[in-house]
Amino acid sequence: MRPFLLLPEILLFTGGLVVLLGGSFLPRERQWVARLTAAGSLLAAAAAAAVELPGPAKMAMEGTFTVDVTTGVVRIVAAFGTLVVLALVSDEIAGSARESETYALLLFATTGTLVLGGADDLLVVIVGFLLASVPLYGLIGMALTPGGAEAAMKTYLLGAIFGILLMVGTTLLYGVAGTTAYSELTEPLSDAPAGVLAAGVVAVLAGLLFKAGGVPGHYWVPDAAQGAGGAAAAFVTTVPKVGAVVAAYRLIAALPDVLNWPLLIGALAVGSMTLGNLAAYWQTDPRRLLGWSTVSQVGYLLVPVAVAGRSDLALPSLLLYLAGYTVTNLAAFGVTTALSERRDLSSYRGLGRSHPLLGASLVVALLGLVGTPPTVVFVGKLTTATAAWDGGHAWLAVVVLLNTLVSLFYYLRWIAPVYGREPYERTSAGAFTPLRWSSTTAVLTAAVSIGLGIGAGLLWQVVA
Amino acid sequence: MLSLIVFLPLAAALALAALPRLGDAAARWAWVGVAAVDLALVVVVWLQYESPATGELALEEQAEWIPGVNSSYHLGVDGLSLPLIAMTGVIFLACAVYALRETDRPRLQAALFLFLQSVSMGLFVAADLILFFLFFDLSIVGMYFVIAGWGRQGAGRSALKFFLYTFLGSLALLAGFIGLYVAADPHTFDMVALTEQTPLAGSSLAGGLVLAAILFGLAVKTPTVPFHTWLPPAHTDAPAVGSAVLAGVLLKMGTYGFVRIAMPMLPEAWRGWAWVMIAVGVVSVIYGALVSLAQENLKRMIAYTSVNHMGYIVLAVGAAGLVAGDTAEARSVAVTGAVTQMVSHGIITAALFLLAGVLHDRAATYDMAAYGGLAAPAPRFAALFAVGAFASLGLPGLSGFIAEFQVFTGSIAAAPVTAVALLGILVTAALFLRALQGILTGETRGSSVGFTDLRPAELWSVGSLLLLSLLIGVLPRPLLEVIEPAARAVVELVGR
Incomplete structure (x- = not known):
């Protein structure tokens, strides 16, 4: 099991729980304690990740989670990113009714991002996806404005659809490979039927691209950026990407070279950058x-x-x-x-x-x-x-x-x-x-x- | 030493930007002081300088930057870059002196120009493609803010056009650089190593495409026909000192790229493209001159003569690619002429744009028809303008003649057909004489009435630039002795 390899994730998640529960008992003018706790757990997670960073790659949780340099970088970047968001959010919600809840959601979503970044198994990807997505709906809707409500609803519905796609893709790949672990995926997939393989990979990628906010899962991004509070918008368009893109990288790197993956990902990349740029124009x-x-x-x-x-x-x-x-x-x-x-x-x-x-x-x-x-x-x-x-x-x-x-x-x-x-x-x-x-x-x-x-x-x- | 030259102005710029309480006069004089010190440092480097061997650089400095892609902080000078950094120092000092009368946010203007000076110096001494690109891009950013911030009302559009167009060029350049990197073995962005390796030698298609990307990038910056359309509006709307730096220094970044990057690193492809370059050069020379002749706006006219003058450089470097047995000497004369033209055009055009700025300052118009008989109320202006115009059209005794004479001697010997470009000189002569006649002679009328002659700051800045042009025209040897070995080296490298 080696649970201590997951120390940063554990720190963030327990930090979130402490903030959530403790925040309920704190008077409104003393919510800064919750903020401090959240910042502390982020710093501790980053420090734990930094200590682990130089070592060789290790596997945790029965080979379903990799702790290597990539995971380490994801952990540090995501933790510091959330720390910055914490600073941005201070102006916005200090002393408001939902202060500690916001901090807790930020910490949970960050934990999900870390899980995505280190996942070496499609089932763990699903766990990471859900853990990173569900808090986002709350964060986006927290603004309590009509725009925020619309954005939260849109994100939730799309998240549900793309989450199902992710699971369908996982099922398909499991069906042809008999496993969901990346380390064992390459061999059986090399003589799997190309159509099923392609459909499975595309569906999994679609889920990850929803998380990353890229074509074809991008519809919620502009609405969330506009409708959510400023700090929440900064968070949802930045931190989850870190885990999702790395998860996509790990999946593609594990696939056998039977289909033209660079062309597929390249097409998605071109679609995202071109559409994003043209839509931003006016x-x-x-x-x-x-x-x-x-x-x-x-x-x-x-x-x-x-x-x-x-x-x-x-x-x-x-x-x-x-x-x-x-x-x-x-x-x-x-x-x-x-x-x-x-x-x-x-x-x-x-x-x-x-x-x-x-x-x-x-x-x-x-x-x-x-x-x-x-x-x-x-x-x-x-x-x-x-x-x-x-x-x-x-x-x-x-x-x-x-x-x-x-x-x-x-x-x-x-x-x-x-x-x-x-x-x-x-x-x-x-x-x-x-x-x-x-x-x-x-x-x-x-x-x-x-x-x-x-x-x-x-x-x-x-x-x- | 080179690092000091590059980063001294930047440090001063940051200090100026960080001191909001600094008085305007102090900021103006600080700018002059720093520009003067920087020029003095360049002079020290010039005195220390000894020509390096072919393919090498003098006074090198190197430190690790991004070892993962073999890009380092690598500086060095040779006979191609040393004259250009000297010219850069001179032009920025002249602009600093000219701007002593600036009233619009002088502290920020000084900071911005010092930043641009760092960037320009850095570009000419960079010996790493990424470092070169960094300075190339930042020069665009800096000039955008000069035009948008200190230009005429409504300069935003020209500034935007300038930014987008030249940024397109810089991205093409970057694509070419990445191509060079990927083709090199071992992969590197180091200019000296790439010159030695000549990656893509033997693969004419890839070599041609990479060269096309680099040439496009440089041609936009230079600019040559047909990529010159951003230049006239940018100049028309830019402030006088901005135009002087844009035409004097920034345009040279394109032509410098030809002799520093394109020719030595892709010699085979360059030889294949030589006729294209010659054609582009000839068209730029003649088209630039003819369009210039049709202008009513003095600043636009000078801007188009820049297209014409850059055409001579492109023509000469193109002719240098026509490798044949017995023309090596002629081709090295052409390259020497091209580099001399970069220096000469820089100082002359900067002087002319500063003079155009005086017109706008006094009468708020560049329209040549609004002036007449200006020689009577403003004799000093008239004298300097006449000298500048004659220098620009290539009168013997001034630097333009030295440059263009060598360009034509070398090019015609290598390819006799290039003689058609001599027409350009004729047209340029006609247009400058027409401008001189229209603005300076005749009865004093229109905006010329009550025109205040040059003030000391204007006189000193423009006068010293033109004096330098005269000095190069009369005593060209010290300059040519630096350029000639480097030009021979370029011709040798392109002949590999």
């Missing part, structure tokens, strides 16, 4: 724009998955991109939660003058999402595109670069008013009053995204 709500942009980012993240096992760069580039995407996307969302009332791109006019640091953070985050050097997403994009080319799929690298150009336009639509020449006094929205926690977090994460880009060599040594 959005006027910054959060909805970011929502679509995260759909396109899933496309880029799938590129190394497509060449899983065909290039030495695939896995390290995927992990690097995940880390970079997490910090950069949170920085962008951080700016929107700092200016929570501004729900139109034009209302950012003059931000660069009145709050230079926050404006600069927004520019760094958005240009970072484009993939401008020296931010860390540039290194991620460069290495994933190189991995695709190296794995014999140069066309995928070209599509990535073309989509990057397409995406630049809508990010610039947001940057333009921030540094527009019109003085901000003249705008109707009045003076900017950014929330303290969120703007500090946004500035810090933007700085980290540049720092990780410049120190990409060190980061690479960790993930490779």
Whole structure:
């Protein structure tokens, strides 16, 4: 069993339980204790993962869960991502009626993400999927606005459908392979009927792509980004991706080479990035724009998955991109939660003058999402595109670069008013009053995204 | 030493950005001071410099960056880059002096231009493709904010067009770089190693495609016909110092890429594409000149002469790819001319754009028809404008002549048909004489009435640029002695 290999997951889950139960007994003005507990369990989980990181790969729970460098990176990235969300959420819900419940849901969803990231068995993937999905419905609906309710309903229904698809796929693969463990899957699947194999893999992938928010499971993403509270939107579009994309990578890497997997994943990747980019074009709500942009980012993240096992760069580039995407996307969302009332791109006019640091953070985050050097997403994009080319799929690298150009336009639509020449006094929205926690977090994460880009060599040594 | 040259302006930029309480005057003078120190450092490097062997660099600095993909922080100079970093230092110092009269957010403007200076210096000394790309991309970002933030009202559209168009070019460039990396064995982004390896030699299709991507990226930045359409609106809407840096320094990033990356790393493909380059060069020369002749707006006119002048460079580097037994000497003359043209065009065009900025400052229009007889109220302006125009059209005794003479000597010897590009010089001469006549001579009328002559900051900045052009024109040897060995090396590398 070796349960202590799952120490980070255990820490997070018990942390969630403690916060949930303890929060019920805390008076409203002392809910910060719950927040502190949640932050503590996240830090402890990250520390436990970091201690385990350098060791060789180990199997836990009868070979259904792998603890290797990949799992370690997923754990650390997800824990820190949630920690950032915790900082963003402070402005929004401090002293509100649902404070400790929100923290508990965040911790449960993060646990699910970690389970997804380490799962080496399709049944564990299902467990991770459910554990990561169910808290999200609550988080999205927590905003108690009509938009939030609609988004929660949409996410719930889609989650139910895609969850069933995931289980159907697992059943199909079990039917032809006689096992659900990745380590034993390769052999029997190599002479399984191609149609069943393809259907099973596609169904499982569909479930994972719902979690990641990529085509074809992306419909809930823009609504959730727009309708949920800012911090919840940041969480659902960032942290679950980390586990889901890695789960997809592990599955593809375990499959026998009987069908053209790179073409399948490549098509999904191209679909995600192109659709996300085109749909983001004329959005006027910054959060909805970011929502679509995260759909396109899933496309880029799938590129190394497509060449899983065909290039030495695939896995390290995927992990690097995940880390970079997490910090950069949170920085962008951080700016929107700092200016929570501004729900139109034009209302950012003059931000660069009145709050230079926050404006600069927004520019760094958005240009970072484009993939401008020296931010860390540039290194991620460069290495994933190189991995695709190296794995014999140069066309995928070209599509990535073309989509990057397409995406630049809508990010610039947001940057333009921030540094527009019109003085901000003249705008109707009045003076900017950014929330303290969120703007500090946004500035810090933007700085980290540049720092990780410049120190990409060190980061690479960790993930490779 | 090179790192100091690259990062000193950046450090100053960050300091300026972080000190909101700094007075405007202090910020302006800090900019001038840092630009002057940076130029002094370049002079020190120039004095230390000795030509390296073929395919190597001098004053190298190297540190690990992303070892996973064999990309390192690698800097170095040779006869191709040293003149360009010197030119960059001169142009940025001239802009700093010119901007001493700036009233619109001078502290942020100084910070932004110091950032651009770091980026430009970094690009010319980068010896790693990823580092090169990093600076290439950041130059676009920096210039976008210059145009959008300090341009004319409504400059946002031109800035956006500039950003999208040149970003497209930079992505094509990146695709080419990845292609080079994947083809190299062992995989690397290091320029020196790639030059030695010449990956893709022997595979004409892949080599041709990778070169096509790189050429497209560089051609957009240069710009050559037909990828030049972003240039005129960007210039028209940019502030004077922005135009000077854009035309003087940023355009050279494209042409520098030809001699630094495309020719030495993909010699076989380059030879295959030589005639295409020559054709593009000739068309750019003639088309640029003719369109320029038709302009009523002085700034657009100068912008189109840039297309024309960049055409000479493309023509020369194209001719350098026509490898035949006995023309090696001629081809190295052509490459020497091309690099000299980069320096010469940089300083002359920067001077002309700064002068155009003076017109806009006084009378708020670039329309040539609005001026007449300007020589009477503004003799200093008239004198400098005349010198700049003659330098640009290639009058002997000024740097443009040295450059274009060598370009044509070398190119015509390698491919006699390139003589048709001489027409471009004729048209350029005509258009500059027409502009001089229209603006400076005749009866003082229109916006020329009450025109204030050059103020000291303007005089010093423009005057020193033109003085340098004169100096190169009269005493070209010190410059050519640095360029010639490097040009011979490029010709040798492309002949492999």
